[in-house]
Amino acid sequence: METLNFKDIFKSSILEKSSSISIVDAIIGLLVAFALGLFIYLIYKKTFTGVIYSHTFNISLIIMTMATALIIIGISSNVLLSLGMVGALSIVRFRTPIKDPMDIVYIFWAIVVGILCGAGFIGLAITGSILIGTVLLIFVNKIKIENPYLLVIRYNENSIENSLEHVISKHAKKHSLKSKSVMPGNEFEVTYEIRVKENDMSFINNISSIEGVKSAIMLSYDGNFTA
Structure with missing residues (x-):
């Protein structure tokens, strides 16, 4: 065999x-x-x-x-x-x-x-x-998907946080605080994720006009940062 x-x-x-x-x-x-x-x-x-x-x-x-x-x-x-x-x-x-x-x-x-x-x-x-x-x-x-925005605010007075929250809550459908940083010189920087009402961006001027706010920047976020 x-x-x-x-x-x-x-x-x-x-x-x-x-x-x-x-x-x-x-x-x-x-x-x-x-x-x-x-x-x-x-x-x-x-x-x-x-x-x-x-x-x-x-x-x-x-x-x-x-x-x-x-x-x-x-x-x-x-x-x-x-x-x-x-x-x-x-x-x-x-x-x-x-x-x-x-x-x-x-x-x-x-x-x-x-x-x-x-x-x-x-x-x-x-x-x-x-x-x-x-x-x-x-x-x-x-199919259009509503992407959130990132709102970056820099200010130098910790006492104006309530004013910022009031303006953002009034003009945004939904928002959440993502980060808060303390900068040199007693400056603060906060980042919010927000969804605006009907693409209304006019409230950026309201935030910038608050005493103590140094800058307010809105960024469109869809996985990449674009100003």
């Missing part, structure tokens, strides 16, 4: 299962990856709400989709190549900081689409991209 050792199993299950790459399938996969990457590019450009739009980052989403598809096409034909690719990619480190959480969503979307296109799941990649793009267009552009 013939027995099988590990070497025989390794040869039969891995080495003999390598297949040639179909050029036609590879071209179709890359073309669909390019088209869906371009679709991701347009959705990102349409739904961008950050401070500074990065065209180079948006272009990189297209390249990322095609490059991922190319990798999957290559490793799907050869198991040994896939093992080597996993080892090579494991040493790659990305140092570019991602400031907007939505950018991570688009990066993940581009990678998933590239994997599906490279693996031959063209229909699933197209259907999923259409649904994801529709959700992003609806929730980012159509």
Whole structure:
């Protein structure tokens, strides 16, 4: 009775299962990856709400989709190549900081689409991209979310805190004290998170006119600080 050792199993299950790459399938996969990457590019450009739009980052989403598809096409034909690719990619480190959480969503979307296109799941990649793009267009552009404001006030008399609270309570729908700092020279700085009534910013002048207030600054906050 013939027995099988590990070497025989390794040869039969891995080495003999390598297949040639179909050029036609590879071209179709890359073309669909390019088209869906371009679709991701347009959705990102349409739904961008950050401070500074990065065209180079948006272009990189297209390249990322095609490059991922190319990798999957290559490793799907050869198991040994896939093992080597996993080892090579494991040493790659990305140092570019991602400031907007939505950018991570688009990066993940581009990678998933590239994997599906490279693996031959063209229909699933197209259907999923259409649904994801529709959700992003609806929730980012159509549904308006009221972002809070940060009110930073600097003053030099501790006794005017009650006056500040009175003015803020009168003009804000909701507010909460986030921080209070004591500066050199007996100066104070407080930060409030507030939601104003109907975008009424006129009360900033009322706060600035209070005796003892040195400055009052309103900041829009949606994950980034913008004056």
